[in-house]
Amino acid sequence: MCVCSKYVTDNNNHHTLQGKIMDLTAEILLLNNKPDLADYLRQYLSLEFSKVDCLHESRQAIGPLARGEYKLLVLSNHLNDMEGLEFVRLLRKEAISIPFVMIAGDSDIRQAVEVMKEGAVEFLQWSDDTDAFFPYVAEVLRRALYLHSKLQLVSESELLYKTLFENIRDAVFVHFVDDKTRQPTTFIEVNQVACRRLGYSREEFASMTPFDIDVPGSVDMKAVMEDLCLNGSVIFSTFHATKNRQHIPVEINSRLFDLKGQKAILSVARNITDQQKALDELKNSELRFRSIIEKCIVGICITDEKGFFEYVNDEYCRIYSYTSEEMLGKHAQMIVAGEHKQMMADLHDEFILTGKMIKNEWHVVDKYGSSKIAVADAARVTDVDGRYRKITFVQDVTEERQFKEALELSEVKYRTMMESLQDPVYISDRNYNIIFTNKAYQKRFGKVKEGARCYNEVFGEKHPCSWCKATIEGKTTVRKRMEKTINKRDYEVTTVPIQFEDVYMAKMTILRDVTKTVKARRRAEESDKLKSAFLANVSHEIRTPLNAVLGFSSLLKDEDITRDETLMYVDMINESSAHLMHVMDNIIEFSFIDSGLVKVEPVLIDTDGLLKDIGEEAVRMQTKMNKNNLKIAFHNRLPDELSLVCDQVRVRQVLLNLVSNALKFTEIGGVTVTIFQSQNKWVVFSVKDSGIGIPKEKQEVIFRRFRQVDEGQTRMFGGNGLGLALSKHLALMMGGYIKLESVPGKGSEFQLFLPENFDQSLTRVPFMGYIK
Numbered sequence: 192m193c194v195c196s197k198y199v200t201d202n203n204n205h206h207t208l209q210g211k212i213m214d215l216t217a218e219i220l221l222l223n224n225k226p227d228l229a230d231y232l233r234q235y236l237s238l239e240f241s242k243v244d245c246l247h248e249s250r251q252a253i254g255p256l257a258r259g260e261y262k263l264l265v266l267s268n269h270l271n272d273m274e275g276l277e278f279v280r281l282l283r284k285e286a287i288s289i290p291f292v293m294i295a296g297d298s299d300i301r302q303a304v305e306v307m308k309e310g311a312v313e314f315l316q317w318s319d320d321t322d323a324f325f326p327y328v329a330e331v332l333r334r335a336l337y338l339h340s341k342l343q344l345v346s347e348s349e350l351l352y353k354t355l356f357e358n359i360r361d362a363v364f365v366h367f368v369d370d371k372t373r374q375p376t377t378f379i380e381v382n383q384v385a386c387r388r389l390g391y392s393r394e395e396f397a398s399m400t401p402f403d404i405d406v407p408g409s410v411d412m413k414a415v416m417e418d419l420c421l422n423g424s425v426i427f428s429t430f431h432a433t434k435n436r437q438h439i440p441v442e443i444n445s446r447l448f449d450l451k452g453q454k455a456i457l458s459v460a461r462n463i464t465d466q467q468k469a470l471d472e473l474k475n476s477e478l479r480f481r482s483i484i485e486k487c488i489v490g491i492c493i494t495d496e497k498g499f500f501e502y503v504n505d506e507y508c509r510i511y512s513y514t515s516e517e518m519l520g521k522h523a524q525m526i527v528a529g530e531h532k533q534m535m536a537d538l539h540d541e542f543i544l545t546g547k548m549i550k551n552e553w554h555v556v557d558k559y560g561s562s563k564i565a566v567a568d569a570a571r572v573t574d575v576d577g578r579y580r581k582i583t584f585v586q587d588v589t590e591e592r593q594f595k596e597a598l599e600l601s602e603v604k605y606r607t608m609m610e611s612l613q614d615p616v617y618i619s620d621r622n623y624n625i626i627f628t629n630k631a632y633q634k635r636f637g638k639v640k641e642g643a644r645c646y647n648e649v650f651g652e653k654h655p656c657s658w659c660k661a662t663i664e665g666k667t668t669v670r671k672r673m674e675k676t677i678n679k680r681d682y683e684v685t686t687v688p689i690q691f692e693d694v695y696m697a698k699m700t701i702l703r704d705v706t707k708t709v710k711a712r713r714r715a716e717e718s719d720k721l722k723s724a725f726l727a728n729v730s731h732e733i734r735t736p737l738n739a740v741l742g743f744s745s746l747l748k749d750e751d752i753t754r755d756e757t758l759m760y761v762d763m764i765n766e767s768s769a770h771l772m773h774v775m776d777n778i779i780e781f782s783f784i785d786s787g788l789v790k791v792e793p794v795l796i797d798t799d800g801l802l803k804d805i806g807e808e809a810v811r812m813q814t815k816m817n818k819n820n821l822k823i824a825f826h827n828r829l830p831d832e833l834s835l836v837c838d839q840v841r842v843r844q845v846l847l848n849l850v851s852n853a854l855k856f857t858e859i860g861g862v863t864v865t866i867f868q869s870q871n872k873w874v875v876f877s878v879k880d881s882g883i884g885i886p887k888e889k890q891e892v893i894f895r896r897f898r899q900v901d902e903g904q905t906r907m908f909g910g911n912g913l914g915l916a917l918s919k920h921l922a923l924m925m926g927g928y929i930k931l932e933s934v935p936g937k938g939s940e941f942q943l944f945l946p947e948n949f950d951q952s953l954t955r956v957p958f959m960g961y962i963k
């Protein structure tokens with residue numbers, strides 16, 4: 192035992208190292224017919240190995256050995272029930288494979304040979320010098336275990352290779368090389384994948400060479416073989432043909448090796464159909480994208496991290512008028528205007544750093560220095576080598592911007608024109624909604640309500656007119672002009688359809704205020720009628736006295752008439768002639784005024800003298816009119832110091848006219864003529880009567896030519912409707928005016944206002960013609 196202890200100490204490290212490396216801790220079974228010796232050995236070996244059991248009956252050992260519980264069998268040449276060699280043969284028979292070491296107590300060399308022939312690892316002769324023998328046994332067992340484990344590894348790796356060979360997803364082919372021709376010979380081995388993929392059995396492959404599976408022309412086999420023989424290995428792509436003539440793209444890795452002293456080739460063929468497909472797809476996709484990018488209507492360029500052009504498409508070249516050769520390799524600053532270069536460089540650096548860029552408009556320059564406006568966006572991409580690239584997308588918007596500017600300018604121009612128009616203008620859309628009104632419109636009609644329809648908003652109608660409908664439907668394109676009364680004013684309404692490329696878009700309506708013109712036209716029409724009335728009047732006024740002259744003058748021829756009768760006829764003729772003369776005078780007076788021949792001739796007027804003169808005339812008129820019952824009074828209330836400078840003849844003419852009318856239209860009461868100074872420093876001549884008066888609505892029209900309160904009265908009171916019109920004109924010419932206040936049935940007061948001192952600048956030229 193002490194020997195054993197010593198051994199343990201001496202060999203501890205060695206044992207542990209070996210055990211770990213070679214897995215020598217495996218189980219050992221000692222089968223021996225001498226229990227004492229066997230147990231002694233077991234004890235010793237237990238120190239060396241992890242599990243050492245000892246059995247004496249061979250029958251007991253069969254079971255554990257069959258279950259593989261031991262890795263090494265150490266048995267004596269004689270067992271209790273049979274010979275050791277016999278037991279080994281029994282194990283063989285039972286297909287129990289285990290390495291064994293035999294220890295013989297009494298043996299000869301013949302037995303040793305027998306045992307070794309049966310496959311023993313070692314044959315030992317027992318020695319009683321256990322101190323020497325046991326370590327020797329232990330060493331033998333260690334070696335036996337080592338050999339066993341190695342053998343196991345070899346068989347395991349063979350299995351491994353076999354498994355690999357069969358289960359690899361690539362087809363594997365092995366064939367020899369003819370030394371002389373350097374050509375491949377028939378296959379000596381192929382794996383299942385090769386059979387499955389190409390559709391041949393192993394037996395069929397045995398009579399085939401690589402030429403039978405290569406698609407002719409897909410690879411230069413001679414060059415491949417030369418390369419292989421020279422370098423020992425080669426990788427190449429080719430097509431394999433299957434039994435049913437399908438072509439499979441493969442990548443082959445062939446290696447030259449020595450097999451039983453002969454050159455052999457192991458080829459691993461990888462099916463690259465998917466890879467090829469992906470590659471083809473990639474190629475196609477690249478082709479597609481390249482052609483898209485090349486022909487893209489957007490300019491595209493790729494620049495490197497520093498901003499040098501690596502790629503430019505056709506449109507990019509077109510925008511800047513360069514060829515791609517002129518751009519590639521150059522810095523992108525070549526298309527930036529001088530003042531923007533620094534900013535562009537800063538933005539480029541920032542973009543490369545952050546990958547962020549805001550789509551923006553840039554002022555750029557082309558090859559010929561023309562400035563352009565480009566809208567640019569960019570994307571940052573990373574190369575396989577990790578470097579950044581900038582892809583810039585550019586659109587030339589120069590023309591668009593110029594067009595927009597021109598459009599805006601034109602819009603501003605037209606808007607300004609519309610705004611500055613004096614006439615109200617509005618634009619309405621297809622739905623009759625008013626979408627624009629100019630200032631004149633807003634001033635005249637106020638702001639348009641949201642959603643207001645033109646026909647309702649402007650004209651107060653419930654429905655659009657048929658013209659508008661027809662225009663919207665494209666049935667007519669002619670403009671419409673009409674007259675409409677809006678808010679008591681007359682408008683000439685012109686509506687123009689606005690079309691774009693023959694399609695109705697909106698309509699513009701111009702409202703021209705023609706109230707004055709319409710009034711004038713109406714007056715002219717009225718005037719026409721008046722002229723006819725005048726002619727009838729004048730002809731009556733002329734004919735009546737002329738008839739009297741003719742009638743009474745023919746009566747004078749009669750010799751039987753008395754002296755009194757003769758005088759009466761002569762008076763009648765005289766009176767009629769005077770009346771005729773008055774009519775003629777008035778007409779001539781007007782024609783003078785109209786022709787501008789009447790001039791104001793200012794003089795210092797003696798108002799008292801003037802009143803006296805008028806008074807005398809008034810009395811004559813009174814007598815003539817047989818109206819002596821009427822009282823006529825004259826008052827001069829002008830301050831003494833006041834001196835009136837005016838045309839005395841014209842003032843007298845106006846006053847006589849007013850007095851004549853006052854007498855003519857007054858039956859009871861009288862007429863009062865007063866001169867006074869108004870608060871506003873006017874000199875006023877008032878002619879006031881207690882006559883029939885003038886209705887309010889006629890008080891303006893009687894100052895127009897040929898207008899009388901009632902045409903019927905003409906017959907009763909005589910006259911031609913020219914006196915007041917003439918008076919008004921003369922007053923205006925003298926820088927003054929006539930004011931009328933009258934109450935029908937009570938009387939009238941006509942006041943002639945004259946400036947104290949006639950001033951040519953105050954003269955107002957009366958309107959020529961028949962309107963006023």
Ligand code: ADP
Pocket residue numbers: 852853854856880882883884885893898899900901904905909910911912913914915916939
């Ligand atoms: P004429 O008296 O010759 O008809 P006028 O122009 O002098 O023409 O007068 C126009 C009309 O005005 C008269 O016809 C008359 O109807 C009215 N009228 C003028 N003066 C008076 C008055 N004092 N009172 C009433 N009606 C008057």
